Amino acid sequence: MKEWGDPLFCLSLRGEAGLAGSKKGGVAAAVWELAQPYAEKLGLSVWDVRYVREGGSRFLRIYIDRPGGVGIDDCEKMSRAVSGPLDRLDPIAESYCLEVSSPGVNRELTRPAHFARYRGAQVAVRLIRPLPDGRRNLHGRLAGFAGGDVILAGESGQTRTVLRKDIASVRLREDDFVEETEET
Template sequence: MGPLFYAYERIEMSKSETYVKRTEEFLEKLSGELEFEVVDVEFVKEAGEYYLRAYCDMEGGIGIEDCAEISRRLSDWLDENDFIDEGYILEVSSPGLGRALKKDKDFLRELGKEVELKLYKPREGVKDFEGVLKSFDGENITIETEDKDEVFTKKEIANIRLKIDF
Protein backbone atom coordinates (compact mmCIF):
# COMPACT_ATOMS: atom_id res chain seq x y z
CA MET A 1 0.00 0.00 0.00
CA GLY A 2 2.88 2.40 0.70
CA PRO A 3 4.06 2.97 -2.89
CA LEU A 4 0.51 3.34 -4.18
CA PHE A 5 -0.27 5.93 -1.54
CA TYR A 6 2.90 7.85 -2.42
CA ALA A 7 2.02 7.82 -6.13
CA TYR A 8 -1.51 9.04 -5.37
CA GLU A 9 -0.14 11.79 -3.12
CA ARG A 10 2.29 12.92 -5.86
CA ILE A 11 -0.52 13.11 -8.42
CA GLU A 12 -2.54 15.28 -6.05
CA MET A 13 0.43 17.59 -5.51
CA SER A 14 0.87 17.95 -9.26
CA LYS A 15 -2.78 18.90 -9.72
CA SER A 16 -2.52 21.42 -6.93
CA GLU A 17 0.66 22.89 -8.41
CA THR A 18 -1.08 23.18 -11.79
CA TYR A 19 -4.05 24.97 -10.25
CA VAL A 20 -1.75 27.41 -8.46
CA LYS A 21 0.44 28.04 -11.52
CA ARG A 22 -2.48 28.74 -13.87
CA THR A 23 -4.17 30.98 -11.31
CA GLU A 24 -0.92 32.91 -10.68
CA GLU A 25 -0.43 33.42 -14.41
CA PHE A 26 -3.92 34.91 -14.77
CA LEU A 27 -3.49 37.12 -11.70
CA GLU A 28 -0.11 38.40 -12.95
CA LYS A 29 -1.81 39.55 -16.18
CA LEU A 30 -4.70 41.08 -14.24
CA SER A 31 -2.28 42.82 -11.85
CA GLY A 32 -1.00 44.98 -14.70
CA GLU A 33 -4.52 46.22 -15.38
CA LEU A 34 -5.66 46.71 -11.77
CA GLU A 35 -2.22 47.71 -10.40
CA PHE A 36 -1.79 45.21 -7.57
CA GLU A 37 0.91 42.71 -6.61
CA VAL A 38 0.35 38.95 -6.47
CA VAL A 39 1.98 37.97 -3.18
CA ASP A 40 1.01 34.28 -3.11
CA VAL A 41 -1.50 31.73 -4.36
CA GLU A 42 -2.25 28.43 -2.64
CA PHE A 43 -4.61 25.51 -3.13
CA VAL A 44 -5.02 23.68 0.17
CA LYS A 45 -7.36 21.29 1.92
CA GLU A 46 -8.46 22.31 5.41
CA ALA A 47 -11.11 20.59 7.52
CA GLY A 48 -12.36 18.62 4.51
CA GLU A 49 -12.74 21.67 2.23
CA TYR A 50 -10.47 22.82 -0.59
CA TYR A 51 -9.51 26.50 -0.69
CA LEU A 52 -8.01 28.47 -3.55
CA ARG A 53 -6.47 31.50 -1.88
CA ALA A 54 -4.93 34.50 -3.56
CA TYR A 55 -2.99 36.97 -1.44
CA CYS A 56 -2.65 40.37 -3.09
CA ASP A 57 -1.27 43.74 -2.08
CA MET A 58 -0.76 47.20 -3.54
CA GLU A 59 1.10 50.40 -2.81
CA GLY A 60 -0.45 51.93 0.31
CA GLY A 61 -2.26 48.68 1.19
CA ILE A 62 -5.07 46.78 -0.44
CA GLY A 63 -8.69 47.44 0.51
CA ILE A 64 -11.83 45.35 0.65
CA GLU A 65 -13.13 46.87 -2.60
CA ASP A 66 -9.87 45.98 -4.35
CA CYS A 67 -10.05 42.38 -3.12
CA ALA A 68 -13.70 42.17 -4.18
CA GLU A 69 -12.88 43.37 -7.73
CA ILE A 70 -9.96 40.92 -8.04
CA SER A 71 -12.18 38.14 -6.68
CA ARG A 72 -14.97 38.92 -9.21
CA ARG A 73 -12.55 38.94 -12.14
CA LEU A 74 -10.76 35.79 -10.95
CA SER A 75 -14.04 33.98 -10.30
CA ASP A 76 -15.31 34.79 -13.81
CA TRP A 77 -12.03 33.56 -15.33
CA LEU A 78 -12.12 30.35 -13.25
CA ASP A 79 -15.73 29.71 -14.34
CA GLU A 80 -14.79 30.21 -18.01
CA ASN A 81 -11.74 27.95 -17.85
CA ASP A 82 -13.12 25.31 -15.43
CA PHE A 83 -9.82 23.44 -14.88
CA ILE A 84 -10.14 22.68 -11.15
CA ASP A 85 -11.69 19.24 -10.67
CA GLU A 86 -12.47 19.56 -6.96
CA GLY A 87 -15.10 21.79 -5.40
CA TYR A 88 -13.37 24.69 -3.64
CA ILE A 89 -13.87 27.98 -1.86
CA LEU A 90 -12.22 31.04 -3.44
CA GLU A 91 -10.65 33.61 -1.13
CA VAL A 92 -8.86 36.81 -2.14
CA SER A 93 -7.27 38.83 0.66
CA SER A 94 -4.29 40.83 1.80
CA PRO A 95 -1.34 38.81 3.03
CA GLY A 96 -1.78 40.19 6.56
CA LEU A 97 0.65 41.75 8.96
CA GLY A 98 2.78 38.69 9.69
CA ARG A 99 3.08 37.67 6.06
CA ALA A 100 5.28 34.74 5.15
CA LEU A 101 8.22 35.48 2.87
CA LYS A 102 8.37 32.86 0.12
CA LYS A 103 9.52 34.35 -3.15
CA ASP A 104 12.68 36.25 -4.02
CA LYS A 105 10.67 39.44 -4.52
CA ASP A 106 9.30 39.09 -0.95
CA PHE A 107 12.81 39.07 0.52
CA LEU A 108 13.93 42.02 -1.58
CA ARG A 109 10.81 44.07 -0.76
CA GLU A 110 11.14 43.49 2.99
CA LEU A 111 14.86 44.28 3.42
CA GLY A 112 15.41 46.30 6.59
CA LYS A 113 12.30 44.94 8.32
CA GLU A 114 12.12 42.71 11.38
CA VAL A 115 11.49 39.03 10.70
CA GLU A 116 11.04 35.79 12.61
CA LEU A 117 12.33 32.54 11.19
CA LYS A 118 12.20 28.89 12.11
CA LEU A 119 14.75 26.34 10.91
CA TYR A 120 14.06 22.73 9.99
CA LYS A 121 17.06 21.62 12.08
CA PRO A 122 18.52 23.46 15.08
CA ARG A 123 21.71 25.47 14.70
CA GLU A 124 23.74 25.18 17.90
CA GLY A 125 20.57 24.02 19.66
CA VAL A 126 18.40 26.90 18.37
CA LYS A 127 15.60 26.65 15.78
CA ASP A 128 13.96 30.09 16.18
CA PHE A 129 15.65 33.36 15.27
CA GLU A 130 14.51 36.94 14.94
CA GLY A 131 16.17 40.08 13.73
CA VAL A 132 16.37 42.53 10.84
CA LEU A 133 16.42 41.17 7.29
CA LYS A 134 19.77 42.58 6.25
CA SER A 135 20.42 41.02 2.85
CA PHE A 136 19.32 38.43 0.32
CA ASP A 137 21.36 37.23 -2.65
CA GLY A 138 18.94 34.73 -4.18
CA GLU A 139 20.00 31.83 -1.96
CA ASN A 140 21.42 33.23 1.29
CA ILE A 141 19.45 35.28 3.77
CA THR A 142 21.28 37.41 6.34
CA ILE A 143 19.50 38.34 9.56
CA GLU A 144 20.98 40.90 11.93
CA THR A 145 20.21 39.51 15.40
CA GLU A 146 21.02 41.16 18.73
CA ASP A 147 24.32 39.25 18.90
CA LYS A 148 25.57 39.05 15.31
CA ASP A 149 24.68 38.58 11.67
CA GLU A 150 23.34 35.09 10.95
CA VAL A 151 23.38 33.72 7.40
CA PHE A 152 20.88 31.05 6.37
CA THR A 153 20.21 29.25 3.11
CA LYS A 154 16.62 29.10 1.87
CA LYS A 155 16.74 25.29 2.21
CA GLU A 156 17.43 25.53 5.96
CA ILE A 157 14.39 27.70 6.65
CA ALA A 158 11.06 26.06 7.44
CA ASN A 159 9.25 29.40 7.77
CA ILE A 160 10.16 33.07 7.69
CA ARG A 161 7.69 35.89 8.22
CA LEU A 162 7.49 39.55 9.11
CA LYS A 163 7.55 40.10 12.86
CA ILE A 164 4.41 41.56 14.39
CA ASP A 165 4.93 43.92 17.31
CA PHE A 166 1.95 44.59 19.53
Protein backbone atom coordinates (compact mmCIF):
# COMPACT_ATOMS: atom_id res chain seq x y z
CA MET A 1 0.00 0.00 0.00
CA LYS A 2 1.33 3.41 -0.96
CA GLU A 3 1.92 5.81 1.92
CA TRP A 4 1.03 9.44 1.54
CA GLY A 5 3.86 11.83 2.23
CA ASP A 6 3.72 15.13 3.98
CA PRO A 7 3.61 17.43 0.94
CA LEU A 8 4.69 21.03 1.21
CA PHE A 9 1.85 22.38 -0.88
CA CYS A 10 1.37 25.56 1.10
CA LEU A 11 4.32 27.58 2.26
CA SER A 12 4.01 31.03 3.75
CA LEU A 13 6.93 32.89 2.30
CA ARG A 14 7.88 36.50 2.76
CA GLY A 15 10.16 38.42 0.46
CA GLU A 16 11.70 41.82 0.90
CA ALA A 17 12.55 43.37 -2.48
CA GLY A 18 10.88 41.08 -5.01
CA LEU A 19 11.10 40.99 -8.79
CA ALA A 20 7.40 41.58 -9.44
CA GLY A 21 7.17 44.01 -12.30
CA SER A 22 10.95 44.25 -12.67
CA LYS A 23 11.18 41.47 -15.25
CA LYS A 24 9.22 41.27 -18.48
CA GLY A 25 6.35 38.90 -17.85
CA GLY A 26 6.37 39.54 -14.09
CA VAL A 27 6.24 36.95 -11.35
CA ALA A 28 4.84 34.08 -13.43
CA ALA A 29 7.57 34.37 -16.08
CA ALA A 30 10.34 34.54 -13.47
CA VAL A 31 8.95 31.54 -11.60
CA TRP A 32 8.47 29.56 -14.84
CA GLU A 33 12.11 30.16 -15.75
CA LEU A 34 13.21 29.05 -12.28
CA ALA A 35 10.91 26.01 -12.05
CA GLN A 36 11.32 24.41 -15.49
CA PRO A 37 14.87 23.02 -14.93
CA TYR A 38 13.75 21.45 -11.63
CA ALA A 39 10.72 19.95 -13.33
CA GLU A 40 12.89 18.49 -16.09
CA LYS A 41 15.20 16.87 -13.51
CA LEU A 42 12.11 15.16 -12.07
CA GLY A 43 10.88 14.01 -15.50
CA LEU A 44 8.13 16.65 -15.51
CA SER A 45 7.30 19.81 -17.39
CA VAL A 46 5.79 23.06 -16.16
CA TRP A 47 2.33 23.37 -17.71
CA ASP A 48 1.55 26.82 -16.32
CA VAL A 49 2.38 29.26 -13.53
CA ARG A 50 -0.21 31.58 -12.01
CA TYR A 51 0.18 34.24 -9.36
CA VAL A 52 -3.28 35.21 -8.12
CA ARG A 53 -4.98 37.00 -5.28
CA GLU A 54 -8.08 35.35 -3.86
CA GLY A 55 -9.75 37.18 -1.03
CA GLY A 56 -6.97 38.53 1.15
CA SER A 57 -4.52 35.74 0.25
CA ARG A 58 -1.98 35.39 -2.53
CA PHE A 59 -1.25 32.10 -4.27
CA LEU A 60 1.63 31.07 -6.47
CA ARG A 61 0.41 28.05 -8.43
CA ILE A 62 2.77 25.88 -10.40
CA TYR A 63 1.01 23.32 -12.61
CA ILE A 64 3.14 20.34 -13.64
CA ASP A 65 2.55 17.57 -16.14
CA ARG A 66 4.07 14.58 -17.90
CA PRO A 67 2.81 11.87 -20.24
CA GLY A 68 0.70 9.53 -18.15
CA GLY A 69 -0.14 12.28 -15.65
CA VAL A 70 1.24 13.32 -12.29
CA GLY A 71 0.50 12.16 -8.78
CA ILE A 72 0.75 13.61 -5.32
CA ASP A 73 4.35 12.35 -4.99
CA ASP A 74 5.32 14.36 -8.08
CA CYS A 75 3.69 17.47 -6.64
CA GLU A 76 5.45 16.98 -3.32
CA LYS A 77 8.86 16.50 -4.98
CA MET A 78 8.39 19.57 -7.16
CA SER A 79 7.25 21.66 -4.20
CA ARG A 80 10.33 20.64 -2.21
CA ALA A 81 12.62 21.20 -5.21
CA VAL A 82 11.48 24.78 -5.90
CA SER A 83 10.75 26.13 -2.42
CA GLY A 84 14.41 26.87 -1.55
CA PRO A 85 15.24 28.44 -4.92
CA LEU A 86 12.04 30.52 -4.68
CA ASP A 87 13.20 31.82 -1.29
CA ARG A 88 16.49 32.89 -2.88
CA LEU A 89 14.89 34.39 -6.01
CA ASP A 90 12.37 36.22 -3.83
CA PRO A 91 9.96 37.06 -6.69
CA ILE A 92 7.07 38.17 -4.47
CA ALA A 93 7.27 40.85 -1.79
CA GLU A 94 4.18 39.68 0.11
CA SER A 95 3.48 36.42 1.91
CA TYR A 96 1.99 33.80 -0.41
CA CYS A 97 0.93 30.19 -0.52
CA LEU A 98 2.83 27.93 -2.93
CA GLU A 99 0.64 25.31 -4.58
CA VAL A 100 1.96 22.63 -6.92
CA SER A 101 -0.58 20.51 -8.76
CA SER A 102 -1.62 18.85 -11.99
CA PRO A 103 -3.42 21.05 -14.52
CA GLY A 104 -6.28 18.55 -14.23
CA VAL A 105 -8.55 16.90 -16.74
CA ASN A 106 -10.19 20.18 -17.79
CA ARG A 107 -6.80 21.82 -18.24
CA GLU A 108 -6.65 25.28 -19.70
CA LEU A 109 -4.75 25.62 -22.95
CA THR A 110 -2.67 28.79 -22.85
CA ARG A 111 0.50 28.26 -24.89
CA PRO A 112 1.08 27.37 -28.54
CA ALA A 113 2.58 24.02 -27.44
CA HIS A 114 -0.65 23.19 -25.57
CA PHE A 115 -2.73 23.82 -28.70
CA ALA A 116 -0.36 21.75 -30.85
CA ARG A 117 -0.41 18.86 -28.36
CA TYR A 118 -4.22 18.75 -28.21
CA ARG A 119 -5.05 19.47 -31.84
CA GLY A 120 -8.06 17.29 -32.68
CA ALA A 121 -9.30 17.18 -29.08
CA GLN A 122 -12.69 18.46 -27.95
CA VAL A 123 -12.44 21.86 -26.28
CA ALA A 124 -14.69 24.41 -24.62
CA VAL A 125 -14.05 28.07 -25.46
CA ARG A 126 -15.34 30.71 -23.06
CA LEU A 127 -15.80 34.13 -24.67
CA ILE A 128 -15.17 37.47 -23.04
CA ARG A 129 -18.44 38.87 -24.43
CA PRO A 130 -21.51 36.97 -25.62
CA LEU A 131 -22.18 36.42 -29.30
CA PRO A 132 -25.20 38.19 -30.83
CA ASP A 133 -27.28 35.08 -30.02
CA GLY A 134 -26.29 35.37 -26.33
CA ARG A 135 -23.89 32.40 -26.16
CA ARG A 136 -20.62 32.81 -24.26
CA ASN A 137 -19.49 29.19 -24.58
CA LEU A 138 -18.47 27.38 -27.74
CA HIS A 139 -17.62 23.69 -28.04
CA GLY A 140 -15.91 21.82 -30.83
CA ARG A 141 -12.87 19.97 -32.03
CA LEU A 142 -9.64 21.98 -31.92
CA ALA A 143 -8.84 22.18 -35.63
CA GLY A 144 -6.01 24.68 -35.40
CA PHE A 145 -4.28 27.56 -33.70
CA ALA A 146 -2.81 30.43 -35.67
CA GLY A 147 -1.51 33.75 -34.39
CA GLY A 148 -3.36 33.30 -31.13
CA ASP A 149 -6.68 32.60 -32.86
CA VAL A 150 -8.44 29.28 -32.24
CA ILE A 151 -10.00 27.32 -35.09
CA LEU A 152 -12.91 25.10 -34.02
CA ALA A 153 -14.58 22.40 -36.09
CA GLY A 154 -18.19 21.51 -35.42
CA GLU A 155 -19.83 18.10 -35.82
CA SER A 156 -20.66 18.89 -39.44
CA GLY A 157 -17.01 19.71 -40.14
CA GLN A 158 -17.61 23.44 -40.56
CA THR A 159 -14.85 25.53 -39.01
CA ARG A 160 -15.09 28.73 -37.07
CA THR A 161 -12.18 31.00 -36.18
CA VAL A 162 -12.38 32.59 -32.75
CA LEU A 163 -10.12 35.62 -32.36
CA ARG A 164 -7.74 35.63 -29.38
CA LYS A 165 -9.02 39.05 -28.30
CA ASP A 166 -12.49 37.50 -27.83
CA ILE A 167 -11.36 34.46 -25.81
CA ALA A 168 -11.49 34.33 -22.01
CA SER A 169 -10.29 30.70 -21.83
CA VAL A 170 -9.91 27.46 -23.77
CA ARG A 171 -10.17 24.17 -21.85
CA LEU A 172 -10.14 20.50 -22.74
CA ARG A 173 -13.55 18.91 -22.38
CA GLU A 174 -13.53 16.28 -19.64
CA ASP A 175 -15.70 13.82 -21.51
CA ASP A 176 -13.16 13.66 -24.34
CA PHE A 177 -9.96 13.74 -22.31
CA VAL A 178 -7.75 10.74 -22.98
CA GLU A 179 -4.85 10.25 -20.59
CA GLU A 180 -1.59 10.02 -22.49
CA THR A 181 0.76 7.16 -21.85
CA GLU A 182 4.39 6.56 -22.67
CA GLU A 183 3.31 4.62 -25.78
CA THR A 184 1.31 7.49 -27.34
